Amino acid sequence: MKVLVLNCGSSSLKYRLFAMPEESVLTKGVIEKIGTEDAIHRYGTESEESSLTEPIYDHREALSRVVATLTSKQAGVISSAQEIGAVGHRVVHGGEVFSSSVVLTAEVKESIRAMSALAPLHNPANLLGIEAMEEVLPNVPQVAVFDTAFHQTMPQEHYLYPLPFVLYQRHKVRRYGFHGTSHRYCASRVPALVKHDLSGLKVISCHIGNGVSVTAIERGRSIDTSMGMTPLEGVMMGTRSGDLDPSLHQFVMEREGLSFDELASMLNKHSGLYGISGISGDVRTILEARAKGSIRATLAFAMYEYRIRKYIGAYAAAMNGVDVLLFTAGVGENSPLLRALICSNLTYLGLALDREANEQGTGERIISSPASAIKVCVIPTAEELMIARDAHALVIGLQRDEE
Ligand SMILES: Nc1ncnc2c1ncn2[C@@H]1O[C@H](COP(=O)(O)OP(=O)(O)O)[C@@H](O)[C@H]1O
Numbered sequence: 001m002k003v004l005v006l007n008c009g010s011s012s013l014k015y016r017l018f019a020m021p022e023e024s025v026l027t028k029g030v031i032e033k034i035g036t037e038d039a040i041h042r043y044g045t046e047s048e049e050s051s052l053t054e055p056i057y058d059h060r061e062a063l064s065r066v067v068a069t070l071t072s073k074q075a076g077v078i079s080s081a082q083e084i085g086a087v088g089h090r091v092v093h094g095g096e097v098f099s100s101s102v103v104l105t106a107e108v109k110e111s112i113r114a115m116s117a118l119a120p121l122h123n124p125a126n127l128l129g130i131e132a133m134e135e136v137l138p139n140v141p142q143v144a145v146f147d148t149a150f151h152q153t154m155p156q157e158h159y160l161y162p163l164p165f166v167l168y169q170r171h172k173v174r175r176y177g178f179h180g181t182s183h184r185y186c187a188s189r190v191p192a193l194v195k196h197d198l199s200g201l202k203v204i205s206c207h208i209g210n211g212v213s214v215t216a217i218e219r220g221r222s223i224d225t226s227m228g229m230t231p232l233e234g235v236m237m238g239t240r241s242g243d244l245d246p247s248l249h250q251f252v253m254e255r256e257g258l259s260f261d262e263l264a265s266m267l268n269k270h271s272g273l274y275g276i277s278g279i280s281g282d283v284r285t286i287l288e289a290r291a292k293g294s295i296r297a298t299l300a301f302a303m304y305e306y307r308i309r310k311y312i313g314a315y316a317a318a319m320n321g322v323d324v325l326l327f328t329a330g331v332g333e334n335s336p337l338l339r340a341l342i343c344s345n346l347t348y349l350g351l352a353l354d355r356e357a358n359e360q361g362t363g364e365r366i367i368s369s370p371a372s373a374i375k376v377c378v379i380p381t382a383e384e385l386m387i388a389r390d391a392h393a394l395v396i397g398l399q400r401d402e403e
């Protein structure tokens, strides 16, 4: 079965077509700057990529381009859209309603819509992708895979905020956590790498991409994670602030004459590495500026490292120990410098890094020395593969039920 996986952001659309159950990637692509005259569509395989700049005004149009590309004579990998057996969507906020992936129905869509207020940057875009796909491929079953689902195992004393309890009862104000599909995938790779069952392991998983989250995983289950009710809480990120004193909001709004929407936009889009450096939220750009001696880029990166390391310490305390520390996503996989800085300050835990493995290795690997009390791993994330697996399994289940 061919499974199309979509990750719809507010202005971008990433996709990947898998052959399942073989798990081979037939093609992948990304459309950026949706809603403009010069949207960019890059697609192809690891070895061969094409790029096209053209006006694409909305997600529905972007998705028909995706289907047209998949079925086109030149670049096409399938002869017709009928070959797609399932579509899997990354949906960021599933609230308390979803603790695993589900086949999309009108009711599921209504729940995703209801959660939009809690993930305003993500859920509305995810819904656009779902509805556009319903139009483009009307008879193909679609599956939603939630970022929040993996964290539904957190105990109440970890997910509640110390606020009046009625806020939870009335409005479900609580911590949910995100990047669950990535943390779940990476945790699933640990046993093969460290030759030990997850049931006896305390794992700290650091997903460090544009968004950043750290998760404490005990016996394979998330017991705490740094993001909260929304993906703004926790460590410092590319453009998001992470943890703050809640009293600062009113103070800044009054002094700067900001509306609440303007403040929210500042905290989500103009803070983090970007806010401190004044240069960029992209770690590659920050590292280049730091190498050239930029004081603010150096400060931004030092804060970024420090705030991630504090959460690692907190989760070692939360689990009364840690056996495996893993790094994943764009920065976690590709910045030996960040990993080395974090690990050089965790020696009190008995952690010892293997410098060469950290700097020169590639792919899934252990980067701690054999003597280290904690295994440190790099695990390239595969959120799209997890979505394809869930979509495939659920749709096979549907077909069995119909027989
Ligand atoms: N070689 C590298 N060294 C350091 N950072 C990198 C490298 N490659 C990518 N990154 C960083 O990874 C981040 C993007 O991570 P990614 O997981 O792709 O994010 P998202 O999926 O949220 O868009 C960017 O900050 C980018 O600069």
Ligand SMILES: CC(=O)OP(=O)(O)O
Pocket: 092, 147, 178, 179, 209, 210, 211, 212, 231
């Ligand atoms: C939930 C979240 O922060 O996702 P991303 O890192 O893709 O922005």
Ligand SMILES: [Mg+2]
Pocket: 209, 210, 329
């Ligand atoms: Mg990501």
